[in-house]
Amino acid sequence: MFKRLFWVAVGTIVGAIAVCKAQAYIKANTPDKARQFILGPDQDHVAVRTLEGLFSEFNATRRAREEELNARYVDRAQR
Known part of the structure; x- marks a missing residue:
């Protein structure tokens, strides 16, 4: 039970970090129009x-x- 809880927590943390990194990459490396299309206004x-x-x-x-x-x-x- 604790192993499963540990791996769920690790997966959640890794997923949150990946999303933050992807959004930062999009904000830094895409033109404004494309960024507005992907992330919204x-x-x-x-x-x-x-x-x-x-x-x-x-x-x-x-x-x-x-x-x-x-x-x-x-x-x-x-x-």
């Missing part, structure tokens, strides 16, 4: 926008599933 807050998008998508999916389960159990309780 707000190039300084790409990570924040990505996390906000993931969080809002997670919440929307969670709410939809919760409504589905509530409807299923209300129907079962009313029988």
Whole structure:
């Protein structure tokens, strides 16, 4: 269990470092138009926008599933 947790943590850290290095490379070595196409117009807050998008998508999916389960159990309780 601890080996698996260790390797998941190592993979997460390596992935985060790779993303940071790739974004820094893109910012340093591409023209502005290409950079805007890849990273969007707000190039300084790409990570924040990505996390906000993931969080809002997670919440929307969670709410939809919760409504589905509530409807299923209300129907079962009313029988």
